[in-house]
Amino acid sequence: MSFVNYFENNFSEILDQTIEHFQLTIVALFIATLVGSLIGIFIARHQKLANPILSVVNIIQTIPSLALLGFFIPILGIGAVPAIVALFLYALLPIVRNTYTGILQVDPAIKEAAIGLGMTKSQQLIQVELPLSGPVILAGIRTASVINVGIATICALIAAGGLGESIFGGISLNNVNMILSGAIPASLMALAFDGLLGIVQKVSQKKPAVPLIAVVSIFVLSIISVWPDTKTDKLVAGFNSEFIQREDGFVGLDKLYGLPLEIREMEIGLMYEALRIGEVDVIDGFSTDGRIKAFDLKLLKDDKGYFPPYFAAPLFRQETLDKYPQLENALTKLESIISNQKMAELNSEIDQSHKDPQLVAQEFLNSIGVKANFIEDDDNPDIIIGSKAFTENYLLAYIIGQLIEAETSLKVSLKLGFGGTKLLFDALNTGEIDCYPEYTGTGLLVILQPENEGIKEILHNRNEVYKYVKSEFQSRYGIKWLPEFGFNNTFALMMRREHAEKLEIESISQLSQTLNK
Amino acid sequence: MIRFEGVKKAFDNHIVVNDLNFEIKKGESFCLLGKSGSGKTTTLKMINKLVEKDSGSILINDQSIDAIEENSLRRRIGYMIQDVGLFPHLTVEKNIGLPLKLGKKEKEEINSRVQELIDQIGLDQSYLSRFPSQLSGGQQQRVGIARAIANKPELLLMDEPFSALDPILRDQMQSDFLHIEELKGITKVIVTHDINEALRLADRICILHDGEILFIGTKEELLNSTNSIVNDFLGTDRLFMRFKNLTIEAITKNLYSETEAISDILELEATSSAITLLNTDIPFVRIKGNKEVFKKDDIILNALKDQI
Structure with a gap:
């Protein structure tokens, strides 16, 4: 099947993923712009704190994204919230640094003139320092946006959705078309952000960026307001992309048993923690995993013998x-x-x-x-x-x-x-x-x-x-x-032991009965 | 108008200004002259609280500046610096109007005042919509002056206003400065390291050295001062300074009737070692106000030198 065919057949899914991806990126970017520029202004005013704060922000940047997401699961769970927090943290560095340098590089003569005219601190900031450092700050936001579009792909691994679903699904299934259908929109989105902010940057050299920022804020707030509510009464499953996509994974399992689960896509190493803290109720674990005992998990019996041997x-x-x-x-x-x-x-x-x-x-x-x-x-x-x-x-x-x-x-x-x-x-x-x-x-x-x-x-x-x-x-x-x-080490569905016992679920058939009640 | 009483300032235990006592009269043009590190800029900036004094008091119209909130003080005082400090993101119109906007003036009032100022500094209306980067150095200076006086301040502080300009432009700006009508009524305090500029712009000059006043007085008093420290300060330029402030008259002498008439005012070129009179073939010259008439040749001019 050619890429074009694949793209056409899966257009609505790719579109959904693209929208999710955009939402994750823009919300995180917006919060990072607000917080980052405030931090930047703060450390420009209190220069003794500049180095310590910049170091901290720098260190955050060096944490591998998956490690950071894993770290958040016990605190923030899975889904869009930890994803946005992680993206926000990654976007901070360029914005903080550029705001800081942007304000410091304002010509001392211009600052002196502003003070000499009797401008208050906030008048100096709003009328002189911010407009003059606007292009530099925007360059930081631009860098942050590209970083965010990239890292947002990884957020698919904690059930936050986005184009990462196609990319990781494609990698695990060795489906090049699927990888491309995630990677191409992601690259285009990065280019679009870069180009758009580049234009804003140019315009802002002539005109203060304040009205533009206002427009963007309204835009973002409207997006947040339509943010989908992810609460559900159904049992929630955390599956990795390979399992979700594969014919011999959940697709076949569902056909055989009938399992109307609410599915969240997650990275395989993070599922157990998500199950332990109750973010999800069922995962597709491995039957020899050390965490089964440690987290007191219940392996559901594959009573119809679905899973193949994995010796x-x-x-x-x-x-x-x-x-x-x-x-x-x-x-x-x-x-x-x-x-x-x-x-x-x-x-x-x-x-x-x-x-x-x-x-x-x-x-x-x-x-x-x-x-x-x-x-x-x-x-x-x-x-x-x-x-x-x-x-x-x-x-x-x-x-x-x-x-x-x-x-x-x-x-x-x-x-x-x-x-x-x-x-x-x-x-x-x-x-x-x-x-x-x-x-x-x-x-x-x-x-x-x-x-x-x-x-x-x-x-x-x-x-x-x-x-x-x-x-x-x-x-x-x-x-x-x-x-x-x-x-x-075959696949096995597992649940928290007390949860499974409460629902009286021992096997996948019983899980199916519970779900279909 | 302004009175310094025992004003002191030190930065990190290094005394910059030590016990200053002087008065600047209303409407005069007052120059703080000194080399770099003399404390002249610090002295200026203490007036609008850009630098906080350590002790003593500065009074403006008999009111201590300590009693005035710094931003409202600064809005009452025009301030101009060497690099002008025009806001590059604002048009000429916005730059000039900014002090008025800060003073919460009505839009129409701001507009008419900006029009008035652009006329005064001799720029065309079309310049209003330009950005500072589209102006020449001299035009930027003029816009800077317009901005500094937009609020109609009683007092204008200028820190090395024309020092960044090339000599020809500086000369032009100094001349323009003297001819801006509105400036004439304003008390001006000008900081400069350039004695020529001081002589040209100031009514009175105050020479600062290591934070202390070496001399304070009119330019005539300065040039005639016998104070050895002032002499040192003026150095070899002194001769030039003094001649530059003399008017040399060319004299037509009637040898029979022993009457004489002024036929010309001569241009004079003087360096520290020689004086030459230009643009004349008339043989007799006289220093204005003097009785003695000399023949115009170098020997006589040397005699002239002794006279002064």
């Missing part, structure tokens, strides 16, 4: 295995060694006890009689191991790496935290990395995406799936599935 195993380039024949032998030590419960424990040690994943990996290997050590960075590694961006996959990568170094003389280097199956698999396929831990179900449904009907027959059979992906990967890509670790 983890190391995935290697055949080329690498041929080059270092000792590898395969060494890795047999990991065959069927980790149970579901063990994996959940190991994950919990990292997520809840905050132990170093390297240490957890080392202790685990020691417990099975391997004298493992921490992996040091090496400039000329023999093997490069990759991982996805969640705890279990990090840990598995460390375990594989430490085992290789303990059992062979090969040097290992790690490239951890790839943001999506497709990116990671492409890295493996092109030889950028030699190995990463993958799950059989993902290999089948995300990478191979077989379209023949026969696949449904084997979809719920653990051994058949393993056999199928092993032979297909070997023949198609020259990539080998080594023996499985032993645990099945």
Whole structure:
């Protein structure tokens, strides 16, 4: 399907996302302009405070956006509010800094003339300093707007909507058209903001920006007033974009069970916290996640056997295995060694006890009689191991790496935290990395995406799936599935235990009954 | 009009102005002359409270400025600085009208006053809609003057008003300044480091040095002062200063009747070492007011020099 077709078919959704994106950006930008310019004026008047305040604003800018959003969940929950707060904070720096420098760069002779004419402080500010620093302040707002349009994409990961839904959905589904349908409107919006504010900036050099600011304020206030109310009586689900979009994710699940949930799109690592604090009621977690126990979550039984098996195993380039024949032998030590419960424990040690994943990996290997050590960075590694961006996959990568170094003389280097199956698999396929831990179900449904009907027959059979992906990967890509670790980290719907018990929900069928009452 | 009584000012323990006592008369043009660091600008700025004095009192029309709120004080006093400080985002009309607007004057009143002022400073009506960046340096200066006197202040403070201009333009501006009708009634306090400017613009001159008054008096008194510190201050320019203020008459002498007549006023060019008379072939000259007539040649002029 061409991009144009995709765009036409999904136009109303893209339009909705664009509007959401614009709302997030403009509201945050407006508040940041108000607050930022006030802070800028304040520190221009109290210069002793300028450096400390600018440093704080600067530091905010260096916090990774996803980390900041995650930090907000316990305080502000999910959705538009924390997204706007985060965007506001990112927009502050350029506005504060430019207001400050803008006011300071006003010619001292002009300031002296203003004072000499008997202008009060506020008259000086409104009639002289602000109009003269207007273009510089506007340049700051312009920078902030472009930053905001960019960061607003990430807000899709905390259910704030926007064009990030298409972008992240597209990345997880490897759907280029979908990525473009988010990325192109986002770029155009950034350009439009930049261009529009550029014009305002030019005009304001001749005329004071006050009337324009007034117009913008009215505009923004009207937008805030039509801001959708997101309160709902329904049960709210927090799903990641991959799960929402995929045929074998929620789409199929809904067909099978019938689940009229109110869905919020969220980043996978942030869902558990959102569930714990009650921002959402159901999430699509992983059955071995360490937080299930720690947060006292209830796994809903997949009583109709919908979710395919996701048994983890190391995935290697055949080329690498041929080059270092000792590898395969060494890795047999990991065959069927980790149970579901063990994996959940190991994950919990990292997520809840905050132990170093390297240490957890080392202790685990020691417990099975391997004298493992921490992996040091090496400039000329023999093997490069990759991982996805969640705890279990990090840990598995460390375990594989430490085992290789303990059992062979090969040097290992790690490239951890790839943001999506497709990116990671492409890295493996092109030889950028030699190995990463993958799950059989993902290999089948995300990478191979077989379209023949026969696949449904084997979809719920653990051994058949393993056999199928092993032979297909070997023949198609020259990539080998080594023996499985032993645990099945499948998707699972989960709820807060007390909530599930109160509603008397044990299984997905019961959830469906509750929802359809 | 203005009286300084024991005024002192120090910045970080460094005394800038020490115990100033003097009076500026109503309507006069009063120059504060001094080198940089002499305290002349500080003295000026204490009058409109741009600089807060440490002790002593400054009285305007016998009222202490301490009793007047600073912004209302400043609105009563015209103020002009070296860089003019026109507001670049406002038109000439808005710039000139601003003090009136701050004084909450009616729109019509502001308009007619602005018209009046633009005429006085010799600019065309079409300049009203221009921005300062579209004016020449001299035009900006004139607009600056118009703005400073828009409120019809009794007092105008000028801090190195023409120092940033090139010599030819400065000369022109000084001349224009002397001819603006409205300025004639206003008491003017002018800060300058340029003795020529002081001699040209001032009725009385006050020389400041290290925060103290070296001399205070009219320009004639200054040029004739025998005070050694003043001499030092004037330095080698003194001869030039004094000649410049003399009028040399060319004399036609009738040798038979011993009568004489003034035939011309001569231009005189003097440096610190030599004096030359220009534009004449008449052989006799005389300093105006003197009896003695000299033959015009360098020797005689040297004698002239001794005379003064």
